[in-house]
Amino acid sequence: MQNEELELQQEKSPEQGKTGKDAPVHVPHKKDAHANPAAPPNKQASVAKRTDSFLYGIPQLGLSRVERQVPLNEPPPMPANADLKYLGKPTPRYDGVAKVTGAGKYTADVYLPGMLYARMVGAGVPHARVLAIDTTAAERYPGVRAVHVIQHVLGNAELRDPSKERPSRYPIVRYMGQPMAAVAATSQAAADEAAALVKVQYDPMGFVVDRDAARATDAPSVYPGPADQGGTAGGGGGPANVPQVGNVHGPERKNVGDVARGFAESDVVVEGEYYTQVQTHSALETHGVVADWKAEELTVYASTQGTSSVRNELSEIFKLPKSKVRVITEYMGGGFGAKFGAGNEGVVAVELSRKAKAPVRLMLDRREEHIASNRPDSHQKLKIGAKRNGTLTAIQLTSYGTAGVGTGAGTAGPATNMYNCPNLLTEEYDVFINAGPGAAFRAPGHPQGCFALEQAIDDLAEKLDLDPLEFRGRIDDSPARKVERQIILEKTDWRNRHRAGADPGPIKRGIGLSQSVWYRFVNLNSSCEVRISKDGSVELMSAVQDIGGGTKTMLAQVVAEEFGIPPQSVVIRIGDTRYPIGPDSGGSVTTGSISPAARNAAHQAKQHLLAAIAPSLGVAPDQLEFKDGRVSVASDPSRSYSLRQAAAKMPTDEVSARATRVPDYTRDKITYGGVDYVELAVDTETGRVHVERVLGVHDCGRPMNPLGVISQINGGILQGISYALFEQRIMDRGKGYMLNADLENYKILGAREVPQIDVILIENYIAQSSTDAAGIGESAGIIALAAAIGNAFYNATGVRMRRLPMTPARVLAALGKTDQEMHA
Amino acid sequence: MSEMITATRCRCLRSKSSYGAFGEDLEALESTIGATTTYWCLKTMGKAGPDEHYVHKSLCRDGRPCYESGNEE
Structure with missing residues (x-):
């Protein structure tokens, strides 16, 4: 090792952000053809470093070593999983017993003395001005302690064009169920009854809940404008390439090379239109909080993916110092991307608690949960050109999607980042409709984008008379996916698959696969404190939350490995903002961000x-x-002591150390992914598609806890099957509400639809941090499954399914068994 | 470009993108994965700002009536 003084690109420290800004996220510098020229320059700082030699590569391709310059206080490089005692070994959940016995306390399990129960009041129409809200009857209802009406901040804004919409005392209703008010009472039943007594007087406006209808020039406008934001003398203004016409916002355009030239140079072109549906998050634990406003401190128990994000927002909204806002998430029942920040329910619960001078629990009910967030739908037009030798010449994607009253319906991630192609043009449009807002949902945009891209790649392979796996090998330079494809070849009957539609009989079986891509993001707001007490006990503390992915278990393994003690003996205290700051859990950043801080x-x-x-x-x-x-x-x-014996010799009762995530050792763009293989059966008489087997081969840097990683992939595969075959939000076009906002009519995969699932993990050492860990949440099956099922369906039947979900009615229509084409 | 965007984005703009809440690197992240970000306003906790126009990175900037600078403190 050699010590050096190096210039290091300095990331913002957790508390350096401007007031109101959220956590800085470290983004790798891109080197490839799609590099971002607008990547912010970082300030330079001098940091002492040394050079270490790290394990690098994938075992199946041969491991090597690379040198990295690392800060002086980094621990020594970690060996391969095979040489570790606890990390990389299948480890049962640290809190598994607490979860299955009910001892683990979720937000809905929190009971505080004198606690009140709240219920939101949702808008009863899809689009309207609110003329009046009368809470008199609700306030008089027995047991009611507080009522809060959500009001806009008045007087601080003028419409750019006042003639388009008059200022309003209350928020304009833009979707059915939009939060309007809330009631807190001594029982949930009383709160529910009282909420129903809140009278809202509406001035209804025209509405639209269908994406295609909303694109029409004469469609009712969800928002009154504007098309874009003009710049001022001081600068600013929106980018000129993101206009809005009516309800259509966009395009967000990416343009690399010259697609027209690329298609002109191509020998083969495939073109298709693909449709995906709105999927609601449907977390088992709904959005919700228990808020306890006290003069000395605001305490909020939250079902959140980011304790710090909730604290930061409540601090700003209620003008409280962050030091006087405490957020606790001991156990969390799923979020899938929809639970960041305080949310309406969080702000309203705090308002009610402040008014009632009592703790308030506000958990959304299932109907509210379905409306609160969703994965946007899509209508994608995808065109790909290739030469006879199997190289891509051009990719062009145009997509329209609706995130309801929000944005975020882009689908271009896979088309942009999966394959080598010199010419790329993507144009993504958001279409506003009067429906609940979209939110991030496990690999946003990628299941939609993959559904189109990976089926088109199969179509292209067929036109080129190439094996789809071999074709992908020619256009994909990811070493991890190369290994994953090879494993698929070795572990399945891929080479002996029949040609498309060749299976005789009414039950047709087929096999197919799809690849996925996700990205390495690191959140530097990731700190841990490790404490050793004189009795030899070891604790780790961090505000990071475990949203179900097994963060507690992984942290226990990290500390256990460092001390050489069993993971079960390490006490993990997380999910409380009183501890050192932790990253928000989204985008598969948690393990890659927090585990190096824990080890350090x-x-x-x-x-x-x-x-x-x-x-x-x-x-x-x-x-x-x-x-x-x-x-x-x-x-x-001969002078050797156990940890307990050694700790007993400490002159003080404890020692501790706190470490914060340092930036990755390099700023290279790094992606993760996997290849998912599907075997399925299509009943051509009933239209039922039954997935019989899935083999997922995935990479996520160093797998820290293979059992936990496989568990996440199992979940992602199931969620992907559910997305492909069952889940779909259905809106009433005449009334504007969600018809199936419950778990009876919103079909989610159940036990009978679960196939045999096999998962194989590959180790991928990238030499980027003291643990080399990465997340798996996004790339764990959900991205690839719909496309893999689509490709297997084609292999089974010779018919291409371009619309999700693949319901029996749609299957029969696609097979020509019915006269009616399904567009719902 | 990026610095200008950062400097002029409203402090109340929030994003529920895949990686949670983030700040200055928004453009870089979005250019990687596409326009898959959803936004909300911290003042209204909704998809529309106090002026009843929708919330978006291209709109919540200096010049909008309800804009608040992140540099004021």
């Missing part, structure tokens, strides 16, 4: 321990080594 804190705590006990052992600290859970004198191995 454990490593430094260990050094503190050695320094503390060295005098009593009569040696210098650097003569002590920590190995296999024991502290030994290097020059005299």
Whole structure:
């Protein structure tokens, strides 16, 4: 190792952000053809570094070593999983017993003395001005302690064109169920009854809940404008290429090379239109909080993917110092991207608690949950050109999608980032409709984008008379996916698959696959404290939350590995903003962000321990080594002590260390992904599609807990099947409400539809942090499954399914068994 | 370009993108994965700002009546 003074690109420290800004996220610098020229320059700072040699690569392709310059206080490079004791080993959930016995407390399980129960009042029409809200009857209802009406901030804004819409005392209703008010009472039943007594007087406006209808020039406008934002003398203004005409916002355009030239140079072109539906998040635990407003501190128990994001927003909204807002998420029942920030329910619960001077629980009911958030739908037009030798010449994607009253319906991620293509043009449009807002949903845009891209790639392979796997090998330079495709070849009957539609009989079986891509993001707001007590017990503390992915287990493994003690003996205290700040759990950032901080804190705590006990052992600290859970004198191995014995020699009752995530060692663009293989049966008489087997081969850097990673992939595969075959929000075009906002009519995959699932993980050492870990949440099956099912369906029947979900009615229509084409 | 965007984006603009809440690197992230970001306003907790126009990175900028600078403190 050699020490050097290097210029380091400095990331913002967690608290350096401007007031009101959220967590900085470290984005790798891009080197490829789609590099972002607008990447913000970072300030330079001088940081002492050393050079370490790291394991690099994928075992199946041969491991090598690379040198990285790392900060001086980084722990030594970690060996391969095979050489570790706890990390990389299948480890049961740290809190599994607490979860299955009910001992684990979710937000809805929190009971505080004197706690009130709240219910939101949702808009009863899809689009209207609110003339009056009368809460008199609700306030008089027995047990009611507080009523809160959501009001706009008045007087601080003027419409750009006042003639388009008059200022309103209340928010304009833009979708059925939009939060209007809330009631807190001594029981949930009383709150529910009282909420129904809130009288809202509407001045209805025209509405539209259908994406295609909303694109018409004479469609009712969800928003009164404007087309774009003009610049001022001081600068600003929206980008000129994002206009809005009526309800259509966009396009967001990416243009690389020259697609017209690319298509002119192509030998083969495939073109198709693909449709995907709105999927609601349907987390088992609905959005909700328990808010407890006290003069000295606001405490909020929240079902959130980001304790810090909730604290930061409530701090700003209620003008409280962050130090006086505490957010707790001990257990969390799913979010899938929809639970960041305080949310309407969080703000309203705090308002009610402040008014009632009592804790208030506000959990959305299932109907509200379905309306609160969703994955936008899409209508994609995709065209791909290729040469006879199997190289891509051009990709052109135009997509329209609706995120209801919000934006975020883009689908271009896979088309942009999966394959090598010199000419790319993507144009993404958001279409506003009077329906609940879209939100991030597990790999936003990617299941939609993959559904189109990966089926088109199969079509292209067929036109080129190439095996789809071999074709992907020619256009995909990801080493991980190369290994994953090879494993698919070895573990399945791929080579012997029949030609499309060749299976005789009414039950037709087919096989297909799809690839996925996701990205390495790192959140530097990731800190841990590790404490060693004199009795030898070890604790880790961080505000990071475990949203179900197994963060507690993984952190226990990290600390256990560092100390050489069993994971079960490490106490993990997380999900509380009183602890060092943790990252929001979204975009598969959690493990890759927090695990290096945990290891570094454990490593430094260990050094503190050695320094503390060295005098009593009569040696210098650097003569002590920590190995296999024991502290030994290097020059005299007979002097060896267990952690408990060593800690007992500390002069104080405890030592601790806190570490914060440092930036990745390089700023290269790094992606993850997988290849998912599907075997299915199509009943051509009933239209039923039954997925019989899925093999998922995936990579996520160093798999920290294979059991946990596989569990996430199992979940992603199931969610992907559910998306492909069952789930669909259905809107009433005449009335404007969601027809199936419940779990009876909103069909989600059940036990009978679960196939055999096999998962194979590959190790991919990238030498970027002290753990080399990454997340799996996004790329875990959900991205690829719909496309893989589509390709398997084509192999089974010879018919291409371009519309989701693949319901029996749609299947029969596609097979020509019915006269009616399904467009719902 | 990026610095100008950062400097002129309203402090009340929030994003529920896949990676949670983030700040200055919004453009870089979006250019990677596409226009898959949803926004809301911290003042209204909704998809429309106090002026009843929708919330978006291209609109919540200096010049909009309800704009609040992130540099004022």
